[in-house]
Amino acid sequence: MTLEEYNECVRRHADNVYRFILKNIHDEDKAADIVQDAYEKMWRHHKNVDARKGKSYLFSTAYHVLIDFVRREKHSVRMEEADLKDHVHFRQYSDLQEILHKAIEQLPADQKMVLMLRDYEGYAYQEIGEMTGLSESQVKVYIYRARLFLRKYIVKMEVVV
Incomplete structure (x- = not known):
């Protein structure tokens, strides 16, 4: 995948990837971070990615970053959530x-x-x-x-x- 193909893939699918991640975690800042991590991983491997499969690679990468995030978050509790349980x-x-x-x-x-x-x-x-x-x-x-x-x-x- 060339630089132009990478940029085109990101331009075409950025909104869909972001919406998909946001629907799953309901936090705009974290969703933006996850999408950014997916872009970074895709860029690090862009020479090995077939441009025709860029969309699939981008969504797969975002999906795996999201799974990693969810697994990390599962073991931590926010203070806001802990306080809500008492009320x-x-x-x-x-x-x-x-x-x-x-x-x-x-x-x-x-x-x-x-x-x-x-x-x-x-x-x-x-x-x-x-x-x-x-x-x-x-x-x-x-x-x-x-x-x-x-x-x-x-x-x-x-x-x-």
């Missing part, structure tokens, strides 16, 4: 989108990623497999399991009421 209250309010986001956050990282790529970004199973390094059938299984979990989670009366 629990029950309310009679139900917003389906809020419930859906809570359910998505409970999914395993792999299922969450493939579900977001398929349902939010609209990628085909084959493209998701290329981005994540999974087989197409494994992508389908993860999406099926994620959707099954979401269906069961949302249908529970105690969650909706």
Whole structure:
């Protein structure tokens, strides 16, 4: 991949990569950092990347950087979150989108990623497999399991009421 091809790839796919990462972590600053790390990794290996597969390489790299970030964050707790756990209250309010986001956050990282790529970004199973390094059938299984979990989670009366 040449410098021009690299720049063109970044220009064409920057918004999509950023949106994908932001949908998963809900923090603009961290999403920007993850995307920047993905660009850096892609640049370090640009001579070995086929320009025709630049999009797939960029999303795969961003996906793996995101997974590394999520694994690191899993072991740390923010002070804001720790304080919120002490202030629990029950309310009679139900917003389906809020419930859906809570359910998505409970999914395993792999299922969450493939579900977001398929349902939010609209990628085909084959493209998701290329981005994540999974087989197409494994992508389908993860999406099926994620959707099954979401269906069961949302249908529970105690969650909706």
